[in-house]
Amino acid sequence: MSGFMRGNVALMGKIFILAMVTAILSLLTEHAFVQKEYAIGSFILFAIIALNFTYLTKFSIPLKFFVPGILFFIAFVIAPIIFTLSMSTYHYQTGNILGKDESTAQVLALGAEPDAAGTTFDINIGKTTSGEDAILVSDIVNNKYFISTQTSRTEVPIDALTLNADKVATGAQGFTLLSADALSKSDAYSKINYKYMGKYYIAIEGQNVGAVFQQSLSYNAADKTIRNVVTGAIYKDNGRGNWAKVGAPDEMLTPGWRAPIWFENYTKLITDPKVRTPLIKVFIWTVIFAGMSVLSTFALGLLLALALNRKLRGRRIYRSILILPYAMPSVMSILIWAGMFDTEFGAINNILHTHIAWFSDANYARGAVLLVNLWLGFPYFYLICSGSLQAIPTELQEAAAIDGANPRQIFRKITLPLLLQILSPLLIASFAFNFNNFNLIYLLTGGGPRETLDGQIAGATDILISYTYQIAFGNNTQDFGLASAISVLIFVLVASISMYGLKKSKVLETFG
Amino acid sequence: MNSWVRENLWRHALAISICLFSLFPLYLVVLSSLSTGGSLHLTSFVPTEISFNNFKYLFSSPKIPYLHWVQNSLVISTTVAISSVVIGAASAFAFSRLKFKGKKFGIQLLLLVQMFPAILALSAVYVIMERVYKFAPSIGLGSQTGLILVYLGGSMGVNIWLLKGFVDSIPAELDEAAKIDGASAVQTYWLIFIPLASPVLAVVCLLSFIGTFNEFILARLFLVEMNGRTVAVGLQQFIGGQYSQNWGPFAAGSILASIPIVIIFLSLQKYIVNGLTAGSVKG
Structure with a gap:
């Protein structure tokens, strides 16, 4: 080799x-x-x-x-x-997603108004001989016919036209109609402003209809404003990603763009009660959820480890069954549990002979989340504890027993403190894991119940991470800026918890 | 009351009751998958008749391209598991055994950054891959290759850290001896380290496989096409909150998807548990 x-x-x-x-x-x-x-x-x-x-x-x-x-x-x-x-330092949400140039272009394109008379024409969509997108316009009121492109307008004499019974042109020399197939394949032709007269242009309204519009908004590069030529209103960049009317800052042109607002998303977390109140509520539940999950899984795991920490008939079988929940792919188990909590047909209501809507009541939903997490998590601590119990030297316990301590005292004064010392990094890691246990919340309750009608984003079982997901990808306004700010906050929290754990376990000292 | 009862009765009682707790959902799913109807409602907790209709449905109904899903899950998870170990092991070896400038900083950065939960960067990853899609659709958003790249990259920090934990626990005397005998770092890696570490690498490979198999939210964002989904996404979308209607086939599908994972886990539980303790946080 x-x-x-x-x-x-x-x-x-x-x-x-x-x-x-x-x-x-x-x-x-x-x-x-x-x-x-x-x-x-x-x-x-x-x-x-x-x-x-x-x-x-x-x-x-x-x-x-x-x-x-x-x-x-x-x-x-x-x-x-x-x-x-x-x-996280940007005003970046639904309505403010694009870049500035792109959004201004869209604002200008949307800033069109029909002419005073609301003129419409019969048109045909096609190409000129040079291959340019063009329309053949029939102005039957004035008996005029012309071919318009984006840049030019050419009158067509009557004898070069094919007219139908209504005097609408269906073809002209030097003009090729687009086939239905070509029309359905691309819509580029529909986005062009075809030349009419002066500031007026023709936009395609329907398959054979064009309407006369005028550009109402125009961009003034000199003082960087947008002016409405019809009403005379002036719009300025408000520094937060929108063109806002001078004198009436709440009147803004849409769409806006993503604009840097520095720490505003972060200050919003602290000062805006509409953001702060749900955030604090969610944070408290996140800590309770993670804490209770660690406590319950550790307690049950330890109890089992103690119970099975000796030669016992069937111990191997017990062990194999007990770690099954841990061996199952967790996505599958969570979905299975979600089905079991179904109000109408779920096994849990079935056994209890109740008719509880588990995921519609805040407290039941929280209880269900904790129960499922206990099921998912206790085998881990059972495995870890059984390993660690064997690592504790028996001399200590024997010495205590000789000194007359009863089993309970030995456990409380010797075994448990030693165990906690060995396992504290894992307990902290488990806390950090549950702090961000997205799959469980998302797949089991979806964070609910929540009052969506009131525009509430934070559900009763939402933890920080699922709440953040809702803010960024939910059905309401998608606020990537705020979601990113909360993400950074969560990262700082989790990193501090974990760093503390690592310091305690002295891992950091072994670097180098 | 004799001493056996006093000593052991509570142990058996506790173990049996928790075993029942463990088994209950699993028993229920097996029962549902073997029932005749697809309904979630169970008339009795003892099977009255056994039918394989739900399993047949999985492989024949056009509504649920189950075989495609399984194949996707296997392909994605296997590729990610093997590639991440191949790439990660080399990095972990360097971080654990070689001396170079900036090593301490590198390890600390790795440690810090792997605490940034992947889901938090979800929108960023989404936007980046959307842009990649614009110039290379085959590795951008919506493609399995793109998803594999994201998994591979996203798990790199955790994997290097995990592998480093393992590598540190392998005695360094052997490769130091090899060094004294004049072996280069590359030779030490291939001839001493890899053979020594292969059991450990296999375990990390399996952990990574299970982790990828279980991943849900990225796969859901990435894989939109029905036939391109993974088992987890496919089944979740299939059941779509309609537990009462699609329960039977769902039960059958989740059992089939779980069996290989459970077998891998049970047969290697000793190594995996050691890995979890040593890798997540070194005690």
Whole structure:
């Protein structure tokens, strides 16, 4: 093997793989730059350079080991975190999703008003001889016919036209009708403003109808305002991602864009009661939920471990059955439990002979969540505790017994403190895990019950992470800025808890 | 009351009652999957007649492309598990055994960042992959390859950290001896470290497999097409809150999907539990 590793075959293999990877990534970079995705394109370019440099030079041996890992880590862990951090300083929600240029373009496009008479024409959609999108307009009132493109308008004499009985043109020389198939394939032609007269243009209203519009909003690059030429109103960038009317800041043009508002999302968490009150409620429940889950699973696990911590008939069978809930894929178990709590047909109401709507009442729903989490989590602590109990030296317990301590005293004064000392990092890790136990809440109750009619986003069983998900991806306004700010807050909380746990377990001291 | 009863009765009583608690939902699901109707409502807790209609339904109904789902889950989970161990092991080896500048900073960054719950960066990952889709649809949002890349990248921090925990527990004397004999780092890695670590790598591979198999929310955001879904997403969408209607086939489907995972877990429980303790937090 060592000969193989050193030989020319290995070298050629290495170069071959490197060349393949480089080729694929180069192709991707090119595509990315063509689509103007500069950040992603630059990163892939960086990856190409890093890979080739690492494996073709002898610059650094450790680098050869972790370059692929680090590249993945940067792309899918560090980049999203940085992105989340930056999103949290933006006014970034439904209605303010686009970039500024894109949103201003849409505002201007939407700022059109029909002319005073509400003129409409019969039209045909097609192309000119030069292949430009065009419409053939029949102004039957004035007996005029013309072909309009985005930039020009050409009158067509009657003898160059094909008219139908209503005097509507159905064809003209130098004009090719678009087939129905071509019409259905693309809608680019419908977004064009076809030239009419002066500031007026024709927009396609229906399959054969065009209406006369005028551009009511115009952008003034000199003082960076938008002016409504019809009403004379002036709109200014309000610094929060919208064009707002001067003198009436609540009158804004839509859509807006994502705009930096620095720490406003964070101050909102503290000062805005509409955000703060549900957040505090959710936070309290999150702590209770995580705390109760750790306590209940640990207590039951420990009890079982103590009960089975000796030679007992059937111990192996017990053990196999007891860890089944842990061995099951948790997604499946949670969905199964959700079915069991069904009001009408669920097994739980069936056995209890009750008719409780488990997930419609806040307290029942919370109880159900804790019960299911106990089922899912106790085997873990049972396994851990049985292992740890055997690791506690028996001498201590024997010495205590000789000194006349009864079993209960031995457990309380010796076994439990030792056990807690060994397991405290795991208890903290378990707390941190449950603090973010998204799957359980999302799949079991969906965070509910919640009063959706009142516009409430926080449900009774929502924990911080499922609440954040609701804010970002829920059915109401999707507020990525606020959700990102809460994400950062959760991260700080969880990281502090975990760091505390690690400090206690002295893992940090072993670095280096 | 003799001493056996006093000593052991409560132990058996406790163990049996908790065993019943453990088994109850599972028994119920098995029972439902073997019942004739698809209903959630059970008339009795003792099976009166056994039918495999629900299982047949899984493999024949066009409403539920179960085989596709299973295949997707297996392909995605296997690819992620193997690739993440191959890439992660090399990084973990470097972090655990090699000396280089910035190592301490790297480890601390890794430790800190792996605490950032993946779900919190969900919207960011979504937006990034949406942009990737614009120039490379086959690895962007909506593709399985894209999902695999996200899983692979997203689990890299945790995996390197977990693997580092294992690697630290392998005695360093052997590779130090190899070094003294003149072996390069690459040789030490392939000839000493990999053979020593392969059982551990296998366990991490399986843990990663189970974790990916269980992942739900990313898969749901990514895989929109009916035939492209994983088992977890497919079954969740299939049941769609309509527990009373689709319960029977759902029960059958969840049992079939769970059996391999349960078998893997039970047969390797000793190693997996050791891994969980050592890797999550080193005691």
